[in-house]
Amino acid sequence: MELRTTNICMKNFKSRLPDVTFYSRESEAACGPRGSVVGFSGSVSEKMLSGLHYPGCPEARLRSLREKLPCREVQAGTLLAIMGEPEQYCYPSIFIYGHRATGKSHVILTLLKELELPHAAVSCVECVSAGLLFEQTLLALFGADSAALLPRLPSLSDFVRVYRQVCAQQPAKQTRYIVLERAELLRDMEANLLPGLLRLQELVDDNVAVILLSEIVWDKFRPNTGCFEPLLLHFPDYTKAELLQILSLDSNPSYTPELYSSYINILLGVFYSVCRDLRELRHLAALNFSKFCEPLEKGEAKEGNTHKLWRNIEPHLKRAMQTVYLREVSSVQWGQQQMDEKEATALRGLSALAHVELPYYSKFLLIAAYLASYNPARTDRRFFVKHHGKMKKTSFLKKHEKTSNHLLGPKPFPLDRLLAIFYSVVDSRVAPTASVFSQISSLVTLQLLTQVGHDDQLDTPKYKCAVSLDFILAISRTVSFDIVRYLYDFI
Amino acid sequence: MSKRKSREAHLAVGDCVAQVQRILRERFCHQRLPDRPVGLESQYKHLLELLRRTAVHGESNSVLIVGPRGAGKTMLLRCALRELLELQEVKQNVLQVHLSGLLQTDDRIALKEITRQLHLENVVGDKVFGSFAENLVFLLEALKRGDKSSSRPVFFILEEFDLFAHHKNQTLLYNLLDVSQSAQAPVAVVGLTCRLDVLELLEKRVKSRFSHRQIHLLSCMSFCQYLDAFRSELALPDDFPDSKFSQEWNLNKSLFKSVQEILQKHFNSCKDFRSLHLLLLLALTRVSVSNPTLRAVDILEASRMSSADSKANILHGLSVLELCLIIAMKHLNDIYEGEPFNFQMVHNEFKKFIQRKSHSIHNFEKPVVIKAFEHLLQLELIRPVDGGVCKVQREYQLMRLMLDHTQVMEALQRYPQCPTDVKQWAISAFG
Numbered sequence: 001m002e003l004r005t006t007n008i009c010m011k012n013f014k015s016r017l018p019d020v021t022f023y024s025r026e027s028e029a030a031c032g033p034r035g036s037v038v039g040f041s042g043s044v045s046e047k048m049l050s051g052l053h054y055p056g057c058p059e060a061r062l063r064s065l066r067e068k069l070p071c072r073e074v075q076a077g078t079l080l081a082i083m084g085e086p087e088q089y090c091y092p093s094i095f096i097y098g099h100r101a102t103g104k105s106h107v108i109l110t111l112l113k114e115l116e117l118p119h120a121a122v123s124c125v126e127c128v129s130a131g132l133l134f135e136q137t138l139l140a141l142f143g144a145d146s147a148a149l150l151p152r153l154p155s156l157s158d159f160v161r162v163y164r165q166v167c168a169q170q171p172a173k174q175t176r177y178i179v180l181e182r183a184e185l186l187r188d189m190e191a192n193l194l195p196g197l198l199r200l201q202e203l204v205d206d207n208v209a210v211i212l213l214s215e216i217v218w219d220k221f222r223p224n225t226g227c228f229e230p231l232l233l234h235f236p237d238y239t240k241a242e243l244l245q246i247l248s249l250d251s252n253p254s255y256t257p258e259l260y261s262s263y264i265n266i267l268l269g270v271f272y273s274v275c276r277d278l279r280e281l282r283h284l285a286a287l288n289f290s291k292f293c294e295p296l297e298k299g300e301a302k303e304g305n306t307h308k309l310w311r312n313i314e315p316h317l318k319r320a321m322q323t324v325y326l327r328e329v330s331s332v333q334w335g336q337q338q339m340d341e342k343e344a345t346a347l348r349g350l351s352a353l354a355h356v357e358l359p360y361y362s363k364f365l366l367i368a369a370y371l372a373s374y375n376p377a378r379t380d381r382r383f384f385v386k387h388h389g390k391m392k393k394t395s396f397l398k399k400h401e402k403t404s405n406h407l408l409g410p411k412p413f414p415l416d417r418l419l420a421i422f423y424s425v426v427d428s429r430v431a432p433t434a435s436v437f438s439q440i441s442s443l444v445t446l447q448l449l450t451q452v453g454h455d456d457q458l459d460t461p462k463y464k465c466a467v468s469l470d471f472i473l474a475i476s477r478t479v480s481f482d483i484v485r486y487l488y489d490f491i
Numbered sequence: 492m493s494k495r496k497s498r499e500a501h502l503a504v505g506d507c508v509a510q511v512q513r514i515l516r517e518r519f520c521h522q523r524l525p526d527r528p529v530g531l532e533s534q535y536k537h538l539l540e541l542l543r544r545t546a547v548h549g550e551s552n553s554v555l556i557v558g559p560r561g562a563g564k565t566m567l568l569r570c571a572l573r574e575l576l577e578l579q580e581v582k583q584n585v586l587q588v589h590l591s592g593l594l595q596t597d598d599r600i601a602l603k604e605i606t607r608q609l610h611l612e613n614v615v616g617d618k619v620f621g622s623f624a625e626n627l628v629f630l631l632e633a634l635k636r637g638d639k640s641s642s643r644p645v646f647f648i649l650e651e652f653d654l655f656a657h658h659k660n661q662t663l664l665y666n667l668l669d670v671s672q673s674a675q676a677p678v679a680v681v682g683l684t685c686r687l688d689v690l691e692l693l694e695k696r697v698k699s700r701f702s703h704r705q706i707h708l709l710s711c712m713s714f715c716q717y718l719d720a721f722r723s724e725l726a727l728p729d730d731f732p733d734s735k736f737s738q739e740w741n742l743n744k745s746l747f748k749s750v751q752e753i754l755q756k757h758f759n760s761c762k763d764f765r766s767l768h769l770l771l772l773l774a775l776t777r778v779s780v781s782n783p784t785l786r787a788v789d790i791l792e793a794s795r796m797s798s799a800d801s802k803a804n805i806l807h808g809l810s811v812l813e814l815c816l817i818i819a820m821k822h823l824n825d826i827y828e829g830e831p832f833n834f835q836m837v838h839n840e841f842k843k844f845i846q847r848k849s850h851s852i853h854n855f856e857k858p859v860v861i862k863a864f865e866h867l868l869q870l871e872l873i874r875p876v877d878g879g880v881c882k883v884q885r886e887y888q889l890m891r892l893m894l895d896h897t898q899v900m901e902a903l904q905r906y907p908q909c910p911t912d913v914k915q916w917a918i919s920a921f922g
Binding site: 053055078081082084085087088089090091092097098099102155156157160161190192195196199201202203207215216217218219220225226227228229231232234236237239240272273274275276321322325326328406407408409410450452466468470 | 559766801802
């Protein structure tokens with residue numbers, strides 16, 4: 001309601017805009033008798049609306065828009081220009097692409113909400129089937145009873161039919177927008193969905209525009225026989241200065257903004273070369289700020305003493321990169337770690353491998369499996385047989401760096417070979433009892449070994465070792481076994 | 492008096508701009524039909540003649556309109572229908588059924604749609620038919636006029652005709668073309684498709700019932716005609732309220748002289764009207780109250796926007812670590828001539844760079860490098876060779892880089908604050 005009355009008022013005022021822009025001195029005289037308009041016309045001037053102008057929109061609203069969309073004014077202005085006035089037609093489909101957290105959804109949804117344009121915002125992640133997408137769209141645009149008109153398991157044909165039916169009763173006075181986030185998932189749904197949605201304006205014969213948001217470029221979306229090409233719009237990534245500006249908006253009121261800016265500077269210094277994702281950086285900034293302010297609270301340093309603060313926080317941030325950034329440790333654990341201040345204890349990661357404690361023979365089985373996977377079979381004699389005699393160097397030395405097994409991956413080996421290497425590697429005498437074989441099965445369950453080949457091969461099962469070099473080095477250190485000496489790639 | 496007069500003339504600038512936007516947006520975005528199709532005279536005459544013979548003389552016909560995307564197939568057909576419907580007898584008699592290959596993905600759905608568009612739902616009611624053919628014959632019988640002498644002519648318009656050829660047994664096409672060949676009812680079957688080889692898709696029995704009439708819309712516009720089209724697409728109609736404004740807009744000599752180069756570039760890459768409309772729309776978005784005429788710089792900006800390289804834009808936003816990984820992959824591609832690689836090989840190259848040549852890049856831990864690698868995988872800059880079979884550990888899964896050498900080098904040039912050692916490493920021949 002409010003928009004309609006303002007629209008009508010704006011139509012009267014709009015024609016007076018040129019007075020103000022072109023005849024600034026006469027504007028006071030011209031606008032005098034218009035009473036309530038004076039305050040409005042005085043504020044409208046071209047330089048204030050730089051980049052972000054929308055005909056018929058009051059300046060206050062534009063100002064609040066600008067505050068909500070920091071560093072995204074140019075893109076918002078372009079979008080507004082493409083969308084045009086509500087009564088005019090918009091291009092049938094627009095494709096907005098850019099990295100994660102560059103503000104694509106935020107800008108378009110803020111614009112649509114603030115300007116109160118009829119829209120439907122659907123995330124394709126939630127739409128397991130196309131029917132959910134259609135239902136949500138109709139619900140948002142026309143209300144619940146139109147969504148009820150859809151049959152069970154609706155197809156695109158049903159959606160277009162229901163849309164046309166409902167639209168005949170409620171013709172569009174303004175452009176309707178359908179915003180689809182994570183649009184790359186549309187490619188995996190039915191083959192006619194994406195080309196149909198791109199042409200929706202033509203198929204339903206109504207003033208509707210479809211906006212697709214995605215991280216992936218349009219070249220990977222195009223169907224084989226072509227389709228209606230949408231208007232491509234790129235949302236560039238934030239520069240370092242813009243990231244600083246946006247992250248500083250989160251500043252804690254109990255400290256000065258300069259302190260927070262210096263903290264963000266330090267954070268960006270550590271993380272910027274690895275990650276430019278705004279969401280990740282905000283998360284890290286929020287987690288580590290209390291640690292940063294610790295010296296201030298304890299009274300050890302003043303706000304201006306940035307060097308001391310930096311020395312305090314930098315190793316902490318480096319550790320954060322190995323744990324919280326990789327989600328090895330949850331944020332709750334990280335917070336507790338900060339409070340306990342036990343710097344000496346290594347942070348136990350979430351990944352299962354860090355927690356597992358294997359029995360003595362299992363460790364040797366694993367070591368034997370690793371050796372079997374990464375050493376070629378012909379070298380076994382040299383490594384594991386006690387009196388192997390001389391071996392020709394040429395057949396032994398590796399030819400090319402590329403064929404290093406550590407680059408190509410583990411090779412499968414039969415059970416017999418594993419046991420042979422196991423018996424030669426274990427220092428004490430071991431009888432081949434069932435407990436040894438059951439330990440192999442439990443290693444497979446722990447996914448430290450993977451079974452290769454069919455389950456039916458009972459006599460010669462084949463396995464592959466699935467652990468990394470670092471892990472096996474740690475294991476062999478616990479049993480004081482020098483594995484590097486036995487590895488073919490490290491001779 | 493003069494002040495009021497000048498105010499009246501200028502009062503309309505905001506309104507003028509709004510009117511211009513409205514008219515031109517309807518033309519570019521909503522595909523408003525032109526008065527006559529441009530450059531397609533002979534095809535238009537052929538189509539019109541065919542449809543008239545069905546509508547007026549009761550002759551059954553079938554035709555395929557073939558042309559690349561954006562060539563104007565739908566526009567041509569709609570213009571022909573519009574002209575035909577001006578005749579009173581045609582308007583009263585002829586029925587139209589519009590089907591689309593994108594919507595009607597099944598013959599059953601297509602039949603329901605035909606029933607609906609012919610408004611015969613009540614007549615059909617709950618009847619159950621043995622076959623598709625029976626159903627169709629029943630529908631056409633029901634269209635007979637009161638004296639049962641002849642049926643009303645029906646136009647069947649099939650958009651995305653090639654998609655109908657993928658239905659099971661091609662029953663819809665077979666039956667429609669069968670009706671058009673037998674003397675049951677006057678039907679015109681018009682198919683629109685973008686595939687030149689559409690006849691290869693038809694089964695033998697369907698192809699034999701088709702009249703093999705094809706109208707090709709292969710655009711053979713010359714550059715002069717393209718410039719004329721550019722001018723006419725921008726032209727405001729004669730009934731524009733402010734004649735002075737529309738005259739200025741239509742003449743706009745300065746614009747037409749200076750945009751020839753830009754238009755030549757566009758003409759060389761894509762000649763059809765759809766891309767021209769896109770370019771003009773992007774230029775139109777820059778027209779506002781402060782800038783009421785179209786300038787050459789607007790067209791230039793629009794051209795730049797529409798021909799930007801998307802992958803280069805994405806590469807611009809990668810972090811330094813991810814960029815180093817891409818350079819490592821480029822080196823692997825150069826050394827091993829495009830063979831697929833896995834993460835371990837890339838990490839190995841990266842470590843060699845860190846140890847020997849780098850001063851500015853910190854030696855990141857392996858999990859951090861894996862996270863950067865997975866980000867590149869999500870952006871689909873790298874793709875697994877066998878579609879992501881999970882049997883292999885993820886560090887050893889073979890991948891390919893979806894960028895080529897020149898794209899990577901160009902992206903490096905544009906990368907903001909690229910460390911010099913990284914640039915040197917990229918340019919050097921052997922990593």
